[in-house]
Amino acid sequence: MSHEAVKWAHNLAPIPMDSNGKPNASCAAVLVGLAIHAGPDGKGAFPSTRTLVRYTRRCERTVRTALDRLEADQIIRKGDPAIVAAHIKRGDRRPQVWDLAMERVRTDLDAEDLKALEAMFPGVTARVEAAKAAAGEAPVDNADAQAVDNQEGGAQLSHPVASTGCSRRGDEVQPVQLRGAAAAPELSTEPSNEPPPPARAGIDAGTPVDNQGAGGADLGSHQQATATPVELFLAKLGPDWPLSKGQLRRLVPVVTRAIAAGWDPTVLAEYVRANTTGVRSPYAVLTSRLGDLPDPPRRSRRTYPDERTVAEATTSAVCIHGDPRPRACALCRRGIALEETA
The missing domain is CATH 1.10.10 (Arc Repressor Mutant, subunit A)
Known part of the structure; x- marks a missing residue:
């Protein structure tokens, strides 16, 4: 150990x-x-x-x-x-x-935690500060902070930093500014003037996939006729399995191997998307399920419209092979069509 x-x-x-x-x-x-x-x-x-x-x-x-x-x-x-x-x-x-990856460290440790861990991990404070800087979280320095005045109105007003763009409010509580990047504007008062982002492209740039975040509605008849098996699988996943573009690219080889092993794209999607209860990481769960697939389900032998299963043969009153005892016909019980006996 x-x-x-x-x-x-x-x-x-x-x-x-x-x-x-x-x-x-x-x-x-x-x-x-x-x-x-x-x-x-x-x-x-x-x-x-x-x-x-x-x-x-x-x-x-x-x-x-x-x-x-x-x-x-x-x-x-x-x-x-x-x-x-x-x-x-x-x-x-x-x-x-x-x-x-023991070089990775947490960035949610406060000063008291770092002081307790310094004896166990010498230099951990510097490592955590470097990790925060790499993640865009500047360390908090309160040495030059100004005093807080108590106004006559009763509410305390903080002294906002000029670069954050917040304003001084009278007789109200000043909203706390988050560390790091400035807070996003409120949608109700400051609507965005940027154009909406373009629709996400599919796996191949030449053939976009309309999957509404790796899933969504079924493809139309024209799209189904031109879509690849992988695109059909992604379209059948449904909106409960949102995936990023990078995650979609990493899933393509796994899905391709499953389809090559005999899985139908639609049946494969129905198998792996079942039971979404408790799923917090759709990509991780899909990767695990695709990596632990059983053998693909066997397809039916019935290739002619007049072929019958054993259940149909034992309940039908007419034998297509002319046997006077339709429920005892060996050919019907084996699912053999009339064309095969001609």
């Missing part, structure tokens, strides 16, 4: 955020599980998925989704496969090797 990697995972590692603004607990637990098996530099962790399931007490799909989210946020990255090959001879039993 590497104590350095575990301490980093517990204290300094940035964790993907949920829609409620809180760090994802499953990602945090999976990251700690990887750190337990990593070296002092955070490299060479290859616990199996079953091991991570036992550590985190999450289901296998949740663990795989957490790994996808951590990789998408560049908190972990794929490591050298030769490391696990030296320990496990069978290629079909080798898990994925992961390296932890």
Whole structure:
């Protein structure tokens, strides 16, 4: 066990955020599980998925989704496969090797937190300030702040910085300015004069896809006739699976392999888009589901209109092959058409 990697995972590692603004607990637990098996530099962790399931007490799909989210946020990255090959001879039993991005640090630590962590991680304050500067979050310096006056009206007025564009209000509470970029204008009072953004193009510049954010309404008859199988899949996903243009490009090879394996684009979309409950990262969930597909469903053998299934043959009163006992006709039970016996 590497104590350095575990301490980093517990204290300094940035964790993907949920829609409620809180760090994802499953990602945090999976990251700690990887750190337990990593070296002092955070490299060479290859616990199996079953091991991570036992550590985190999450289901296998949740663990795989957490790994996808951590990789998408560049908190972990794929490591050298030769490391696990030296320990496990069978290629079909080798898990994925992961390296932890221990150079990454959280940017939500305050001065009190940094003071407590400085003894454990020397120089962590400088690392966090550098990360904030790279993310566009300038450190707060209150050394030159002016005093706050209490007006006779009863409300406190702050002293706004001139560059932020805020104005002094009498007898009202001054809105707090966010750190970093200036606050966006209110839509009701300052409507934007910029033209609307152009429609998002599809995967290929020559053939746009009308998928309304990787999904949306079904394609029209003309579009269906000219669309590729990948475009049909993306159009069938629906509005519950919004994807960026970069995520769409990364999904194309995975979808292409599934279609080449025998999956119908429409059936594939219906399979992977099911059960949207609790999905916070559509791209990670779709990647996980597409990477763990079962064999494609078998297509029906019925190629003629007069072919019948076993259920139809055992309930029909007429045999197309002329058998006086229609429910006992062996050809009907096998689904053989009349043309095949001619």
